[in-house]
Amino acid sequence: MKEIKINLKNPYSVIVTSTNSHLNFWFEQKKVGQLFIITDQNVDSIYADYFRSFEQKIIGKYIIKPGEDSKRIEIILDIYRALLKNNVDRRCTLIAFGGGVVGDIAGFVASTYKRGTNLVYIPTTIISQTDSSVGGKNGFNLDGIKNIIGTFYQPNLVYIDVNLIKTLDYRNFKNGMAEVIKYGLSLDENLFRFIEENKRAIKEREIDKLKYIVSECVKLKAGIVERDELDLGERHILNFGHTIGHSVETMFDFNILHGEAVAIGMVYESYIALKRKLISEDIFDRLIKILExxxxxTNINIDNYKRFKDIICKDKKNVDNNIKIVLPQGIGRAIITTDVKADTIVQNIQEYNRRLL
Structure with missing residues (x-):
């Protein structure tokens, strides 16, 4: 078991382990009280007994449909009603037991229900274990715009059981690996090299390798969140692949998974960096090879570039109508810039796609 401390005004711990046997200790430490679980149909069908030893503490459960379509105000309101029906008060703890969608929804509900309730994340996917469960961001979608409504709300505890990754279908496993690769390419050369050198063991989900990549990603994100909790500057570096990636998700009505869209975004954003001579062809090729x-x-056919450009221009990260984008400067280094115009992004995507013909 590894404990990673997040040192904020309201500090908390991220526990990385491969069992649920430590949960009782941490629940006692945090005095979690009664529990209300928010999960999805997939997780509940596999792990309905995960909290068997805490059954007496559970006063309710809300099960959502998996996928981005659940991140809407109607679901949020329905959860509020379920909490009221079960007499959930501020001494209770909401358990977000699932992937990124469950975490986004549960985090927003916890931050707003009765002006704030206790929150524990138990992420079940590699994408939520390495990224979305740490840092306090939550939110839901509105009118096709991803995460346009949300808050910053830190949990009381994040409990990461990497064993939960072993039951993921491969599409969702590789979906999470996109975020891991993002951390390596933009922030940590050693992590990127570790992924390259241990790719087979990671793909076969060897527990020690999973523990390592999850722990390294959490530590990288923890350091950035401690310095920029409210995403006002340095934290934007975590958005490598996301400016174009979020636009791809929206363009294709969220039928593309988040990590798949981020992978596409990393390629196109790295191609822009390549054209600006920020990275070499060798680095670009290494990114393509590990993604493949x-x-x-590593690319996608876009049939309406005008609509795609309009979506990019509405990205919530933009400042004063300038597109905010992260470009790699090598392996383990990246910069945040606002001097790439939407037209330039579209032109580079078109040019790269023509290279593949």
């Missing part, structure tokens, strides 16, 4: 090894997409 995990069977992640």
């Amino acid at each position: 090894y995990f069977e992640l997409p």
Whole structure:
């Protein structure tokens, strides 16, 4: 078991382990009280007994449909009603037991229900274990715009059981690997090299390798969140692949998974960096090779570039109508810039896609 401390005004711990046997200790430490679980149909069908030893504490459960379509105000309101029906008060703890969608919904509900309730994340996917469960961001979608409504709300505890990754279908496993690769390419050369050198063991989900990559990603994100909790500057570096990636998700009505879209975004944003001579062809090729090894997409056909440009221009990260984008400067280094115009992004995507013909 590894404990990673997040040192904020309201500090908390991220526990990385491969069992649920430590949960009782941490629940006692945090005095969680009664529990209300928010999960999805997939997780509940596999792990309905995960909290068997805490059954007496559970006063309710809300099960959502998996997928981005659940991140809407109607679901949020229905959860509020379920909490009221079960007499959930501020001493209770909401358990977000699932992937990124469950975490986004549960985090927003916890931050707003009765002006704030206790929150524990138990992420079940590699994408939520390495990224979305740490840092306090939550939110839901509105009118096709991803995460346009949300809050910053830190949990009381994040409990990461990497064993939960072993039951993921491969599409969702590789979906999470896109975020892991993102951390390596933009923030940590050693992590990127570790992924390259241990790719087969990671793909086969060897527990020690999973523990390592999850722990390293959490530590990288923890350091950035401690310095920029409210996403006002440095934290934007975590959005490598996301400016174009979020637009791809929206363009294709969220039928593309988040990590798949981020993989595509990393390629196109790295191509822009390549054209600006920020990275070499060798680095660009290494990114393509590792994404392809995990069977992640590296490009996409866009049939309406005008609509795509309009979506990019509405990205919530933009400042004063300038597109905010992260470009790699090598392996383990990246910069945040606002001097790339939407037209330039579209032109580079078109140019790269023509290279593949």
